Structure formats: structure tokens, C-alpha cells
Amino acid sequence: MPRVIFVTPDGTRTEVEGVAGDSVMATAIAHDIVGIVAECGGSMMCATCHCYVEDAWSARIGQRSDGEEEMLESAACEVRDTSRLSCQITLSSDLDGLVVHLPDAQT
């Protein structure tokens, strides 16, 4: 069960147990994490699941998927090098303990 740690802009950390194969977005929604909206349900249509992957994880998390870069341009908050759409990050045992930071706003 890969764990994911969500960090709100004010520094509050919430650790949840995810399921390998699920996206970080789906994990956030299933655990009622405030700050991931995911209006399109993971279809890469809305950019309301934006998150910042903690630096230490950036290398392991892999590349942005096809089209993700372009969708990120529409994110409500600043896009940084660590920005990802959380619906495009798939959990696996390799990512156990993944830390993602939530932006100030999604819409």
C-alpha cells in the first residue's frame, strides 16, 4: 500500500494509504483531501488536480505525460518545474511515501 503525504500551503501534512495503480488524484479524492478538485475525473481536461511534487521525488516520478505540459499551462496557480497533474501520476510501491504539495487554488 503506497503511502502519499499531502501538504497544504500552510504546511499541514496528511498521510494516506493509496492503492498501487491508482492515481495520486484518485487517492486524494478517496481520502477527501481538500485542495484537489479534479473536475474532469482524471481525463486531463481540467487542470484542477495540479500539485507540486516534492523535490526529492521529482526524479523518481518520471516525465509529464503527453499533453500534460499543455494542460498545466491552464492551471490556476503558478506552474513550477515540479508541477504535475496529479491524475497523471500512478502510485506504485516505488513511490511509497511520496510527498506532494497542494497549490493555493485550483479554479
Added chain:
Amino acid sequence: MVGTGQGAFQLAASLRDEGFIGAITLIGEEPGLPYQRPPLSKAYLDEGRDDRLLLRPESFYARQDIALIPGERVVEIDRGAQRVVTRSGTRHTYDHLVLATGARNARPPIAGAEAPGVLGLRSLADARALRAAMATAQSALVIGGGFIGLEFAAVARAAGRVVTVLEAGPRLMARAVSAAVSARFLDLHLGMGTQIVLGAPVAAILTDGTGRAAGARLLDGTEHRADLVLLATGVRPNTELAEAAGLSVANGILTDVHLLTSDPAISALGDCAAVPQGDAAVPLRLESVQAATDQARAIARRLTGNPAPYTAVPWFWSDQGTAKLQIAGLTAGATETERIYPEPDRTVVFCYRMGHLAGVETINAPGDHMAARTLLALQPGITRAELAERGHDIRAMAKAAKEARS
């Protein structure tokens, strides 16, 4: 709210986001927590994961103090007393009522359409039944070449079923997309090995010895047999409740630009509502997640003291096989279209109305889609001449527009 679908859920969530502290009650006919429909014709058919459909877990409703009453149909609106009555006889009063009753599958005039085994795809219950039927079927017959029929066809074909799509019209998804996009998707489905029959109006459902659906007969007498029959010929808005209460209804519950019905204490949104949209001649019923959610946000702002006319740019998507179709704007009323291929597997179709950009259809071109959404929100709109002058580089144009704004 009447309904516990995408729109009602969003309205409840947005009301709390906007600081609304009053009581919020959602009464819906379907069992369980609010869920999303788009995956029902896509990932769900393959994975069968109910938990992935939920819009939010149960704890969300408790935390946000949102009362959910599932499995309960509202049967009457008493506008004088400002209350609704449910099938079980419970009464609920309201200061403001929002009709978010969605739509249901249309039943076209096809003989035998009521036969057991004729499946539809609107609800989770439908999707479960369809998945179960798929598990044992070798072949599937889809009546209707619209989004839902074609999404199902792509999944069924990828799962190795023999798939035939019967479409009454001369091209696929004709109601919603340009001829250029129809043609691309025809190629895509044929390439997947799906049989597509255009100009094929179905006259009757064929049954097997036990009376179960086993195929369809066309008007010209041709018969197509299959183990599974999916009827996907569009939807009808759920307007009966509004009509019985004397609200104005014309292909949807009529609203003004603030999503108010003809009763100032009642709003309507989503698939059941016909809403004025840009310069469209008649109010439009947009069957999309975007319409339901943006309309919900507009109502939430109005009910918390920040009214503004609803002007959101419509957008929509459909995933079929390897192709992601995205539509921005109102392409249906277009008078001219123009197709551009930025790269071989990317398609961008510009749709114009009277020389102005009305919408953009893209296939596997999300950046162009997002740019189109930015440009279509601009006032005044973009002209066809301007686009030509800028070499149709809508991404550069959108970037410039964003920079000018900030």
C-alpha cells in the same frame, strides 16, 4: 436540490466554498453517493471499479454539512408553499430550489425496443448491467453512432468483441461535430475493426427464442445479429416535475442568463436546463460536465450575493480508442469549418459563424484545445481573417492574450 448528479453535487460543494452557511439538502432518485458518469462508457467498462466513480467520499458530506437523501424521487413541487414532496410522502421546504434532474435515455420508435436485453447506458446501474452482459457476449450491436455508443464500441472492440455500430444518419456524431471530425472517427473505428453502417435506421429489435434481444432489423430489411444490443440514441431531459409545477419548458427547463426559471425561487442547471448561451438563437441544453459544473458555480455565486450572468465557454471531451476528441465553444451552429493538421496525428478544426470563431474541435491536441478555450472567452471575438493572418497559431494567440491580461 432535486438530483444527486454532477450538477447538484457541484452546487452543494460550491455553495460551501462561497461561504453559504444555510442548510443544503440533495434529494436524488439514484441510490448511493453522487458519482461521475463519463467513466461509465470508458474506464469503468473495463475496470469495473465503483469506488473510482465517486465524486467525493461520504466524509465530505458530513464535513461540509450537506444532507444527502438518496433513493428518493421528488414527485411534486408545491411552489406556493415552497416545498417538495417525495415518493415516500416526505415534505421538504425550501427558500430556494434547484432542479438538477438530468436526462434519461431516449426511447426511439423502434419495434421491440422494450425487449429484455436491450441495454442503455446512463446510470451506474446501466453500466453494471452492460459490463455483466459484455462478460459473456462475443458480439455487440450498438444502435446510434453518437459519443456514448462510439465510446462503448471502442472499449468493446479493444476487449476483443465483434462490434457493429448502426447509425441512422449519414455520418457519426453528426449532431455535435463537423464532417471532418466525423470522418476521422469513422477511419479510427474502421481501423480498430469495428463495422460501422451509416444511413442505417433501425426498424425493429430482433429476439431469440426466449424473447431476449439478439439483434436489429433495418428499415431496408437487413438484419444484424449480436449477443448484446446497446441502444444509444440520445437522451431526453427530465422536465416532467417542472412542467407539472407550471414552469416554462421547451426541450429543457427554460432559464434566464442567471439560471433562474420562470419562478424566482427555482433555478435549474445541467442536462435538464435550457440556458441562453452567447449569441445562440435559442436557449441550449448542453449535456456536459462543464455545463453542469460551471452553471452550478454561477448559481452558488448568485445565492451568496455575487450574481453575474452565465457566460462560460462550453467544452466537452470524448475518449475513443487512441483518440481524444475535445470541443471548445459552440460548434453546432457553425456555418463554415476549416481543418488544419499541425501534425499527422493531430487534427484541429475551426468552426466559424458569420466570419467569427464559434468553436474549435481538436483530436489529440490538448494545447490547441486549451488555447481555444482562452480565445473563445475573449470579447470581442476572434475573426476568421484574424486567424488566417496569424497562421492559425492559436497557441501563440492565447499566450499573447493571457500576457496582455496580466
